[in-house]
Amino acid sequence: MWFRNFATVTKRGTFLLRTFPLRFNVEKSLLRDFRDHDVSIRLKYVQHKGVKGIRNRKAAYESISRDENGEQTAMTKDIGNDGNHDESVNLDDRAYEELVSNVINISPTFLSQNVFIIQPYVKWGSERNTLSTPDDQLEEANALISSLPNWNVGHSIKIPLETLNRKELFGSGKIEELKKLLQEHNTKQTLTCLFISKSTLSFAQKRFLEDTFKLPVFDRYMVVIQILRLHATSAEARLQVAMAEIPYLWAQMKDANPSQTRKQGYLFTDTQRHILKTRERKLKQELERIRDHRKLLRNKRKQKNYPVIAVVGYTNAGKTSLIKALTHEQSMQPRNQLFATLDVTAHGGFLPCNLEVIYMDTVGFMSDLPTGLIECFVATLEDAMLADIILHVQDESHRCKEAQRQHVEATLQSLKNSIAVNQEIPPIINVANKIDLTSSHGHPKLSKDMFYVSATERTGLKELSLEIERQILTVTGRRKITMRVQNGGPEVAWLYKNTAVTNVKADNSSAEHLLITVVIDELAMQQFKREFISANYS
Ligand SMILES: Nc1nc2c(ncn2[C@@H]2O[C@H](COP(=O)(O)OP(=O)(O)OP(=O)(O)O)[C@@H](O)[C@H]2O)c(=O)[nH]1
Numbered sequence: 116m117w118f119r120n121f122a123t124v125t126k127r128g129t130f131l132l133r134t135f136p137l138r139f140n141v142e143k144s145l146l147r148d149f150r151d152h153d154v155s156i157r158l159k160y161v162q163h164k165g166v167k168g169i170r171n172r173k174a175a176y177e178s179i180s181r182d183e184n185g186e187q188t189a190m191t192k193d194i195g196n197d198g199n200h201d202e203s204v205n206l207d208d209r210a211y212e213e214l215v216s217n218v219i220n221i222s223p224t225f226l227s228q229n230v231f232i233i234q235p236y237v238k239w240g241s242e243r244n245t246l247s248t249p250d251d252q253l254e255e256a257n258a259l260i261s262s263l264p265n266w267n268v269g270h271s272i273k274i275p276l277e278t279l280n281r282k283e284l285f286g287s288g289k290i291e292e293l294k295k296l297l298q299e300h301n302t303k304q305t306l307t308c309l310f311i312s313k314s315t316l317s318f319a320q321k322r323f324l325e326d327t328f329k330l331p332v333f334d335r336y337m338v339v340i341q342i343l344r345l346h347a348t349s350a351e352a353r354l355q356v357a358m359a360e361i362p363y364l365w366a367q368m369k370d371a372n373p374s375q376t377r378k379q380g381y382l383f384t385d386t387q388r389h390i391l392k393t394r395e396r397k398l399k400q401e402l403e404r405i406r407d408h409r410k411l412l413r414n415k416r417k418q419k420n421y422p423v424i425a426v427v428g429y430t431n432a433g434k435t436s437l438i439k440a441l442t443h444e445q446s447m448q449p450r451n452q453l454f455a456t457l458d459v460t461a462h463g464g465f466l467p468c469n470l471e472v473i474y475m476d477t478v479g480f481m482s483d484l485p486t487g488l489i490e491c492f493v494a495t496l497e498d499a500m501l502a503d504i505i506l507h508v509q510d511e512s513h514r515c516k517e518a519q520r521q522h523v524e525a526t527l528q529s530l531k532n533s534i535a536v537n538q539e540i541p542p543i544i545n546v547a548n549k550i551d552l553t554s555s556h557g558h559p560k561l562s563k564d565m566f567y568v569s570a571t572e573r574t575g576l577k578e579l580s581l582e583i584e585r586q587i588l589t590v591t592g593r594r595k596i597t598m599r600v601q602n603g604g605p606e607v608a609w610l611y612k613n614t615a616v617t618n619v620k621a622d623n624s625s626a627e628h629l630l631i632t633v634v635i636d637e638l639a640m641q642q643f644k645r646e647f648i649s650a651n652y653s
């Protein structure tokens with residue numbers, strides 16, 4: 116029979132429906148059907164397993180750890196990137212997905228959408244955004260939508276409001292205005308949804324707007340979550356994105372007025388709350404495990420004594436492109452999309468003095484995102500905050516570069532407080548990228564506080580590398596010194612093994628000696644002195 120797919124006959128001749136309470140309406144009709152056929156039904160809630168694949172992930176991480184203890188050849192593996200190629204993770208959870216799609220319209224499949232964007236803004240008073248203009252905000256809203264494949268901007272407008280905190284967001288006058296506008300732009304019924312570019316809308320606001328305009332309504336949180344879901348490929352990123360959804364779902368559930376939601380066909384049951392709680396707990400445990408794993412990797416890097424340079428900045432500023440230009444790592448893929456990078460990854464490179472360093476690529480920042488969303492990525496940004504220096508990459512060609520710079524600086528400050536209370540922010544080198552797109556291209560400005568580069572045209576990189584080197588040597592207590600050593604002696608092999616050899620030349624005063632310039636830290640210096648005390652170094 117057709118219902119055999121989700122029902123089994125028990126020994127007592129009753130049916131066990133393997134279904135989920137969310138489908139209760141469907142089940143009720145099923146019940147009627149079954150009653151008509153005089154069959155007794157016993158409903159059974161089959162407990163979903165929450166975050167599936169957790170055991171797989173444990174095995175995956177154990178295998179990563181095993182790998183690390185084994186033979187390692189490539190530098191990238193050596194410096195310990197997290198399980199980016201871990202395909203075994205499976206976050207599929209039908210019950211949860213159903214809850215998500217009911218509550219926040221997040222679609223697991225990325226259907227094409229023709230979007231009407233509304234950018235609300237406050238003209239006067241304390242709620243006014245002083246950092247970016249409504250046009251800039253609208254441009255960012257457009258970029259967010261364009262970051263999703265098959266999502267097009269049908270039309271976009273700015274709407275001035277007195278406050279963003281009105282219960283229904285828009286007053287009745289504005290609602291009528293918007294209805295007319297929508298009619299004008301939707302004569303062929305091609306618009307599929309509304310995007311209100313505000314960090315979050317309350318459950319009530321969303322339902323009210325959906326009822327009024329007869330279209331699904333998205334806020335920034337929902338759009339960003341869709342982008343993050345799409346771009347999250349590694350185990351860690353997927354867990355973080357999964358975690359990022361939870362506070363939003365809780366907030367929506369808290370918002371929902373039971374009588375109103377029941378009327379509209381949405382009812383948050385205790386079972387749903389239980390699903391959410393279970394998933395949240397499991398995700399937290401998993402992320403905690405990843406955090407510990409990252410700590411291990413960090414300690415390993417520390418033991419290897421590689422200086423670490425964290426590359427941070429606003430999304431799309433060119434962080435990945437800059438690392439690619441500095442390391443020549445061809446496999447890196449910069450993309451013209453917001454939140455293209457969702458993992459903190461390590462990439463090996465060399466400074467002009469030949470010192471081997473690690474560049475950490477990080478998740479981009481963006482303004483007007485709820486803190487819950489950012490907090491989920493905090494663990495990965497921990498690596499950045501504990502680096503030796505930070506490169507703050509800024510898009511020099513962007514109209515809102517100043518607002519973006521301020522936003523990143525403020526976020527770094529707040530990260531400092533939330534991650535490591537006693538930790539000072541590492542020294543920051545400011546990098547103005549994409550100068551090929553500015554009028555000063557060809558005549559780059561010179562400033563000691565800002566390094567002007569083009570990652571794609573590879574201009575300004577030499578000066579930047581020298582500054583990185585200068586700062587790295589200072590903060591890590593390394594020195595660049597020239598030693599006079601026996602030609603072919605054990606000192607030469609020792610120096611090649613334990614230091615970065617910058618230059619080697621013959622000693623004009625003695626054919627038996629070489630002058631070797633190395634970058635060496637204090638510990639290695641002491642060891643060298645102990646082993647080759649008679650060596651003549653200067
Ligand atoms: N013209 C020009 N384009 C650049 C330059 N640097 C990066 N881009 C482009 O800017 C876009 C974003 O570059 P990414 O390197 O992915 O930027 P990102 O900061 O890593 O972005 P997220 O990972 O999304 O935060 C890509 O299309 C790059 O090709 C540059 O110097 N000049």
Ligand SMILES: [Mg+2]
Nearest residue numbers: 434435455456
């Ligand atoms: Mg990137």
